Amino acid sequence: AVAVALLTSDLRLRDNPVLHAALAGAEAAVPLFVRDRAIEESGFAVPNRQAFLADCLTALDEGLRERGGRLVVRSGDPATETARLVRECGAREVHIAAGVSDYAQRRETRLRTALEEVGCALRVHDAVTTVVAPGTLTPTGGRDHFAVFTPYFRRWARAGRRSPLAAPRTVRVPEAVGSLPLPRGRDVRGTAPGLARGGERAGRERWASWRRKGGLDRYGQRDGGQSDLGADATSRLSPHLHFGSLSPLELVHEAAAKGGTGADAFVRQLAWRDFHHQVLAARPRAAHADYRPRGDRWRTDRGGGAAAQEVDAWRAGRTGYPLVDAGMRQLLHEGWMHNRARLLAAGFLTKTLYVDWRIGAAHFLAHLVDGDIANNQLNWQWAAGTGTDTRPNRVPNPLTQARTCDPQGTYVRRWVPELAHIQGAAVHQPWRLPAAERASLDYPDPVVDLGEGQARFRAARQPD
Numbered sequence: 001a002v003a004v005a006l007l008t009s010d011l012r013l014r015d016n017p018v019l020h021a022a023l024a025g026a027e028a029a030v031p032l033f034v035r036d037r038a039i040e041e042s043g044f045a046v047p048n049r050q051a052f053l054a055d056c057l058t059a060l061d062e063g064l065r066e067r068g069g070r071l072v073v074r075s076g077d078p079a080t081e082t083a084r085l086v087r088e089c090g091a092r093e094v095h096i097a098a099g100v101s102d103y104a105q106r107r108e109t110r111l112r113t114a115l116e117e118v119g120c121a122l123r124v125h126d127a128v129t130t131v132v133a134p135g136t137l138t139p140t141g142g143r144d145h146f147a148v149f150t151p152y153f154r155r156w157a158r159a160g161r162r163s164p165l166a167a168p169r170t171v172r173v174p175e176a177v178g179s180l181p182l183p184r185g186r187d188v189r190g191t192a193p194g195l196a197r198g199g200e201r202a203g204r205e206r207w208a209s210w211r212r213k214g215g216l217d218r219y220g221q222r223d224g225g226q227s228d229l230g231a232d233a234t235s236r237l238s239p240h241l242h243f244g245s246l247s248p249l250e251l252v253h254e255a256a257a258k259g260g261t262g263a264d265a266f267v268r269q270l271a272w273r274d275f276h277h278q279v280l281a282a283r284p285r286a287a288h289a290d291y292r293p294r295g296d297r298w299r300t301d302r303g304g305g306a307a308a309q310e311v312d313a314w315r316a317g318r319t320g321y322p323l324v325d326a327g328m329r330q331l332l333h334e335g336w337m338h339n340r341a342r343l344l345a346a347g348f349l350t351k352t353l354y355v356d357w358r359i360g361a362a363h364f365l366a367h368l369v370d371g372d373i374a375n376n377q378l379n380w381q382w383a384a385g386t387g388t389d390t391r392p393n394r395v396p397n398p399l400t401q402a403r404t405c406d407p408q409g410t411y412v413r414r415w416v417p418e419l420a421h422i423q424g425a426a427v428h429q430p431w432r433l434p435a436a437e438r439a440s441l442d443y444p445d446p447v448v449d450l451g452e453g454q455a456r457f458r459a460a461r462q463p464d
């Protein structure tokens with residue numbers, strides 16, 4: 001018998017329950033990736049993620065070939081194309097990872113119907129893209145998901161987990177099954193100049209080199225990168241987790257085996273990822289609607305007024321607040337941003353400028369290589385105070401943040417070249433420079449006074 005492994009957000013050989021199950025029960029298996037035309041024609045398929053995805057597919061194909069197999073690529077509607085392939089090769093089973101987003105859940109339903117028509121079974125595997133499957137942990141009191149991270153994490157840390165699976169040794173793909181050519185990452189136009197390389201091998205190398213350099217050991221410490229923007233010391237594994245070129249479960253196992261405060265802090269961050277996924281799975285509307293409405297009448301970028309200009313300045317990294325601008329420029333240059341910078345940039349847009357979080361979230365999704373509906377939309381809601389933050393009305397201050405996250409101005413000098421010659425912490429307040437020096441800088445004045453922005457937000461927002 002033949003089985004199909006329909007790969008989606010699990011583009012890896014190691015610890016892949018979908019591939020494993022397809023190979024275990026059949027003489028031959030087809031590792032299939034369908035280029036989903038609906039996604040490719042939507043705004044979601046942006047160059048940075050398309051290029052990273054192409055790298056992942058190339059790496060997967062190489063790995064499968066080393067084992068005697070290959071990746072089969074088709075294009076169109078995943079349900080229709082999978083059913084077509086099933087007819088071609090007489091497969092009896094299709095395996096897929098459980099989807100979390102609304103889109104993935106609808107895709108699964110359509111796939112089930114299409115496969116029923118051709119007499120083929122669909123096997124859905126949990127805990128492939130997350131460590132703990134959404135919906136398996138629920139709070140006492142009958143709620144269907146956790147709305148607060150800390151109690152979720154307590155349960156998550158104690159939850160039983162399967163052991164990671166080894167990569168398959170051999171893969172046999174029926175010869176007659178045809179494939180489209182693989183997309184090539186370097187053919188994608190309009191990518192960020194500093195974009196990271198995708199694929200399981202690149203991901204494993206990054207994970208190994210980060211640990212070798214002490215990244216995991218230092219992770220939880222003050223200078224370990226979680227809060228020090230200049231150190232740039234976080235793992236940068238997020239795009240690999242988004243595309244599944246690394247298994248989150250395997251990372252948890254390997255970090256836990258190492259142990260220590262750094263490993264604990266890192267595992268906790270991976271739990272944040274699961275936390276947002278379980279919120280989204282239970283409340284798919286939270287991708288677009290306020291998870292917890294606070295009566296906001298947001299400013300928008302429509303109509304060309306002051307807010308529109310401020311949003312443009314924010315997108316371009318020209319708000320006049322160097323730390324905010326550094327983050328926004330890093331996003332444009334690398335398609336990635338440090339978590340602290342994301343929090344600050346999002347808090348600045350939604351609270352200081354009081355602009356609708358959806359506008360900021362869309363800009364992030366247009367550039368982030370790890371751009372992810374669960375993590376992006378729910379972190380944006382967290383920053384805007386419409387999500388799961390238990391202190392929704394605090395307003396982050398870029399100058400205070402500069403003192404704790406970039407005390408020497410290293411991060412700002414790296415990303416805002418106009419200010420690169422200014423020594424030390426003075427780089428955070430260019431408006432304080434002597435008038436002649438200030439006038440010679442091609443750098444804007446602040447778009448808003450921080451006190452005024454904060455007062456506007458406090459007046460508009462319902463109390464907690």
Ligand code: FAD
Nearest residue numbers: 234235236237238269273339342343346371372375376379
């Ligand atoms: P590390 O610090 O090394 O953490 C390890 C892993 O833990 C990350 O790769 C990530 O998978 C997970 N993680 C860490 N922090 C978070 C978090 N707050 N929420 C969820 N998972 C987390 N992350 C995305 O993967 N995709 C997004 O689209 C995304 N959008 C964001 C938007 C905003 C406004 C904010 C504040 C955060 C967003 N994040 C998003 C979360 C976080 O910023 C990134 O996961 C992190 O910066 C990635 O860098 P890293 O891999 O070096 O993280």
